Amino acid sequence: MSNSPLVYAPYKIRSNLGRKASGDVNCPIGVYPCGDQVALSQGYDSRFVLGDELVDDQYEYRILLSAELVPSAMGMLLEGLLPHEVYGLFEELSFDAYRDSDSYRSADPVDLSRLLQAWSTYGEYLVEAGRCGFGAVAPEPAIEVFIEEHGTIYISCGLEMREDVEELIGQLSLPQINDIPCIENFEHQHRDVLIVDEEALMDEYDIKFSLIESLGMLPINVDEGVPAGSLTPYWVHLEFDLSFEGSTEAGIAFFGFGLTANSFGEALDLSQQRVQERFPDALLARIQQVYRLFHEDITDEIAPCDRDEITKRGVWYVSEPEFWA
Numbered sequence: 459m460s461n462s463p464l465v466y467a468p469y470k471i472r473s474n475l476g477r478k479a480s481g482d483v484n485c486p487i488g489v490y491p492c493g494d495q496v497a498l499s500q501g502y503d504s505r506f507v508l509g510d511e512l513v514d515d516q517y518e519y520r521i522l523l524s525a526e527l528v529p530s531a532m533g534m535l536l537e538g539l540l541p542h543e544v545y546g547l548f549e550e551l552s553f554d555a556y557r558d559s560d561s562y563r564s565a566d567p568v569d570l571s572r573l574l575q576a577w578s579t580y581g582e583y584l585v586e587a588g589r590c591g592f593g594a595v596a597p598e599p600a601i602e603v604f605i606e607e608h609g610t611i612y613i614s615c616g617l618e619m620r621e622d623v624e625e626l627i628g629q630l631s632l633p634q635i636n637d638i639p640c641i642e643n644f645e646h647q648h649r650d651v652l653i654v655d656e657e658a659l660m661d662e663y664d665i666k667f668s669l670i671e672s673l674g675m676l677p678i679n680v681d682e683g684v685p686a687g688s689l690t691p692y693w694v695h696l697e698f699d700l701s702f703e704g705s706t707e708a709g710i711a712f713f714g715f716g717l718t719a720n721s722f723g724e725a726l727d728l729s730q731q732r733v734q735e736r737f738p739d740a741l742l743a744r745i746q747q748v749y750r751l752f753h754e755d756i757t758d759e760i761a762p763c764d765r766d767e768i769t770k771r772g773v774w775y776v777s778e779p780e781f782w783a
Contacts, residue, residue, distance in 0.1 A: 469660040470653040471586055477525070480641075484524040486609045488651040489588030491644040500524060501635035502627055507614075514600065517620050519627065521611040522640050529581045531630055532611060535603050536594065537574060538626050539619070543567035544594035546576070546673035547604055550666065551589060553693075554749035556683025559607075562675035563595075570594075576673060580665055585609055586651050587662070588641070592669065608641040667744065680722035680748065691718050691756060691768055692725040695746040700779075702739040709781055710743055716760045716775030718768055722748055732773050 471487065478490035481497035491498070502521040509515040523531055545564040552560045573594050577584075584592050584605060593604030593612075600616035601623075615623050654661045660668075669675070684690060694715040701709060713733055719725040725748055733740050753768060762774040 468658065469580075469583060469665065470656070471582065471651050472653055475649065475651065482524070483522060484526060485641060486525040486588040487586045487649075489608050489641055489646055489648050491641050491646045493645065496644050498522065498639065498641070499633075499635060501633045501638050502630075503635055503638040504624075514616055516600065516614050516616055517623070519611075519613040519623060520606075520638060520640070521613070521627065521630070521632065522638055523611070523630070523632075525585055525609055528585045528605065528609060528611065529577075532581065532585075532603075532605055533574070533577055534629070535611065535613065535626055536577060537570075539601055539603055539613070539615075539622060540570055540573070540594055541596050541599065541601075542570050544570055544573055544596045546573055546669075546675055547591070547593050547595055547602075548666070548670050548673075548675055549591040549607065551607070552749065553747065554683070555752045555755070556690075556750055557679060559679075560677060560749075561679045562670050563678045564674045565676050566674055568673050572673060576669055580669060583652070583665055588648065589662070590666070606642075608646070610640045663746075677722070677748075684750070687720050689718055689720060689769070689771060691716065691751040691753060692722075692748060693751055694725055694729045694748050696726075696729055696733070696742060697744040697746060698733055698737070698740040698779075699743045700737055700740055700781075702741070711737075711740075711779035711781050712746070712777075713779055714760075714775075714777035715773055716751075716756065716768075717773040718771055720771070724771075728771075728773055732776055 475487050477487055478485045480491050481499050483498035483500055500523055502519055504517060504519045507516050507518055546568055548562040549559050552558060584590065588608050591604055591606050595602040599619050601619050602614045604612045606612050613623055652661060653659060696713050698711050698713065700711050715729045717725060717728050719728055730742055756768060760775040767774045
C-alpha cells in the first residue's frame with residue numbers, strides 16, 4: 459500500500475475567464491462546446507454491457523452535471539460506492555504518436571481515505587481544467603467511479619452493485635436521457651485555467667505528480683498502439699538526483715533524450731545507461747515523459763546529422779543537464 463504523502467502547495471484557478479453555459483449545463487471553465495446551437499442537458503444514461511470470458515456482465519452510467527455541482531457529487535459517489543481499499547486512476551491527453559491518452563493506476567491498493575483526500579485537495583482543478591480524468595476502481599465488489607476528461611462522471615459496476623449505484627444517482631434528482639450528449643460529442647474549445655506566473659503556485663505537472671505519486675500510480679498503457687518489439691523513436695524526459703556526485707552543481711538535473719527502442723522499458727533503460735556513463739552515482743528521481751514519435755515529427759534541432767541513426771536501436775540525442783538545486 460502506498461504511503462507517500464500528498465504533496466500540496468497552493469494552486470489558483472483563473473477568475474477572469476468566465477464560465478460558459480450550454481443549455482442548462484454550466485461547463486467547466488477549461489472546456490466548452492463551440493457554437494450557440496449546442497444545448498446540453500443535465501442528466502444520466504445507463505446501459506447493460508454483456509460480459510465475456512474476461513469480464514463479467516456490468517452496468518455503465520454517465521452523469522452530466524453543471525460543473526459547480528460536480529465536486530460534491532463526485533465526492534458523494536466516491537465515498538458512498540467504493541470499498542475501504544481501491545486502486546487510484548489518472549488519465550490525461552497523450553503526446554504519444556500511437557495512443558490518445560496516458561493512463562495510470564495504483565500498483566497496490568490504497569486506503570480510500572487517501573483517495574478522498576486527493577479529491578478534496580485537487581477536485582476543483584480536475585473538474586475545471588477539463589483536461590484529465592481521475593477516480594478509482596475496485597475488483598471486489600466490482601466498481602469504478604471516474605471523472606472523465608471533459609467533466610462527465612462515469613461509473614461501471616457489477617450486477618450486485620446496481621441498486622446501490624442507482625440509489626445514489628437518484629439523490630442527484632436527474633432525468634434519465636438515452637445516449638446523453640456531452641461536451642466531447644461536439645466541437646469544443648480548451649483553455650488553460652491555472653495561474654502559474656506567481657511564485658510557489660502549482661502548475662498542471664505539479665498536480666499530476668502529486669496525485670500519481672501519492673497514490674502509487676504507474677503507467678499502464680505505455681506500449682499501446684504498435685506491436686511490442688517494433689523499433690520506434692522515443693522522446694524521454696527524466697529527472698535524476700546527482701547529489702552523490704560531489705559536484706557544486708549537484709542536485710536534481712533534467713535530461714531530454716531522443717532514442718530508438720523496442721519498448722517503453724527499453725527506452726528508460728537506454729536513457730539511464732547514458733546518464734550513468736557520465737554520472738555513475740546518478741539516481742532516477744522522476745519519469746517526466748516517455749512517448750513515441752513519428753519520424754517526420756523529429757525536428758532538425760534534435761535529429762542526428764545522419765537520420766539513418768533514428769532507424770537503429772540506441773540514443774541519438776541527449777540534452778545538456780538542466781540543474782535544479
